[in-house]
Amino acid sequence: MTERIWRLTLGISILTFLSFDLHLLLYGLIGIMFFEGITNIRTTKIVSRLRYGEDYINIMRKDIRCIKSSRAFQFEAERMLRFAMASAMLVTFVIYPIWFFPWFIGLMLTSAGLTSICPMLMVFQWLGFKG
Numbered sequence: 319m320t321e322r323i324w325r326l327t328l329g330i331s332i333l334t335f336l337s338f339d340l341h342l343l344l345y346g347l348i349g350i351m352f353f354e355g356i357t358n359i360r361t362t363k364i365v366s367r368l369r370y371g372e373d374y375i376n377i378m379r380k381d382i383r384c385i386k387s388s389r390a391f392q393f394e395a396e397r398m399l400r401f402a403m404a405s406a407m408l409v410t411f412v413i414y415p416i417w418f419f420p421w422f423i424g425l426m427l428t429s430a431g432l433t434s435i436c437p438m439l440m441v442f443q444w445l446g447f448k449g
Contacts, residue, residue: 319365321396326431332407332424344420348407355401358394395447399439403427 328347335344354360403423410419430436443449 319362319369321362322431322434324360324362324431325427325436329424329427329429329431332420333428336420336424344407344411348404348412351400351404351407355397355404358397360396360400391445391447393447395439395442395449398442398447399436402438402442 328351331347332344335341335347350361406423407420410416410423426436426438430439
């Protein structure tokens with residue numbers, strides 16, 4: 319599973335849960351995003367490892383060697399994106415409800431999944447997080 323498919327699935331799930339007022343499932347998604355952001359154990363890595371086995375591990379080792387060490391933060395931009403999404407959803411849906419912001423997050427994740435262009439991820443990479 320690629321990050322693009324994960325963003326598309328996450329965006330569609332958020333929009334669906336908001337449409338049908340499935341708040342408990344939305345809380346679960348927020349929890350999954352926080353878990354992935356804090357621990358860097360991603361659903362995409364787990365699915366790919368289960369799907370490809372040892373081949374995926376060898377591919378990941380090659381990618382790790384290619385990472386630039388001159389970045390400002392030793393923290394991945396994708397990880398920061400998940401943590402920021404979860405924080406924004408927690409604040410605007412649970413703590414201080416603003417009705418349009420969770421919808422905006424769901425629409426932006428869906429469009430990022432469809433187009434493979436995520437403005438927030440590009441901002442995090444521009445700030446110096448590992449890409």
